[in-house]
Amino acid sequence: MSDELVAIDLSHHNTVSDFQAVADSGIVGVFHKATEGTSFVDAMYASRQAEALAVGLKWGAYHFLRHGDAAEQMASFVANSCLAWGSRVAIDYEDPDCTLEDLHDALEWLGANAPDLEVAIYGGSLLKEQINGDYYGDLAQSALWLAHYTEGTPSWPKNTWPQWTLWQYTDSETVPGIDGPVDGNRFNGSRENCALWFGPVERAPEAPVVALATVKIEITAPEGVELEIVVNGTAR
Template sequence: MSDHPSCIDISHWQGFPDFEDVAAQGVVACIMKATEGTSYIDPNRATNYVNATAAGIACCTYHWIKPGNAAKQMEFYLSVVDPVGGERMVIDYEEDGLRLQELLEAVEVLKADPRELQVTVYSGHLLKEQLGTDCNDYLAENTDLWLAQYTDGTPSWPSGTYPHWTLWQYSESGEVDGIDDTNVDLNRFDGDNDELVRWISPAGFAPPKPPEPEPSEAVIVDITAPTNLPVLVTVNGAEVQQRRRRPRLRVPRGPDLR
């Protein structure tokens, strides 16, 4: 399994990464913790979101749901993130004591939002044990699965509700240049990088590519050509206007011409 994935997920534990270095390793997507419970806001998310997007990395957020008050937790999540239309919202469903009904209630709140949000459920053994081989039609129709399972082989999942995972967190101890932490979560998407960017971005949108850096030095090109030969110069596909210089005639100089 590659230690340089196309998608990572982070929280304040990873500090403030250098996203230029992160992107240089092929990371095109990042999921960031936004909130937890009904009062906790990740202090690094807003800054990291701006910096990651500027580096050309597509981003979305997740909420760590706790037992009780599922609807209020989602209202808090929405108020903090203030998502745009079609934005992807992720419910981190893993804490002991959570009940399936609480997950369903949380999804209902997000799906009822008029901004037509996309909803993903992150979970591992907890949801696997609660669903078993049964199919929960509401989850199947309104969410997709981000599976947490740390294994070297193909992850296992009951096919009742989700025929297949969409995103797979296969490691919680990765190392990524630009992040001063040896416990970075690494993920694999069920598709190529272009599909991953479309999936993680708001529906119908993709993040703009970062602007080309300004050159630090002038580029000098010296060409020698016959004086009677037309020369056409293009730079980055655009024609450059040239001043044609007439050849100077050598005039003999004598004492009377000085």
């Protein structure tokens, strides 16, 4: 197993025998397929999410984007990924029927309806060909999860992303706790920053509401008079 390997990505096609062994091997985080298109939900996602988090692994969800109905797809993705505020999600952009408009629509929906999630875009040759050296500001707001299987220096759409953040460099890594080959990913930074990148971002707990003073009011009402008491706008 490569020393630079920090993350793996899984789906129901992979067989996981021991998430504790995965964590002990030095893996920082796991991306798992949650949904595809408008109706498919990965049956292994929910149980594996709980198992991985229980042993201290970072967790992210990805959606395999299909052409059309981007809003409906993202709604399904968010509903089924069950992630905490500030978690990392990824849009898997490799369906040859997809266009950049599909990707724009997906990002727009997430920005409007799930702004507390951090987004990465997973892509390789299709993404490079369609961007074709141009700059896309909305795409640049998301992290690039690059797919390029090479032992040398990878290539990517540098006008939009000056640097890749996560690089899937192989589909044949060997990781303890995973039966069979698995996708291997390197992070463009330290292992500590990789963990932070996965999230979730922790919110400071809200301060409890504490009564600063007790106000005691005694009222003697004449017989037959009905009282209505309003405290801070609420009838009591």
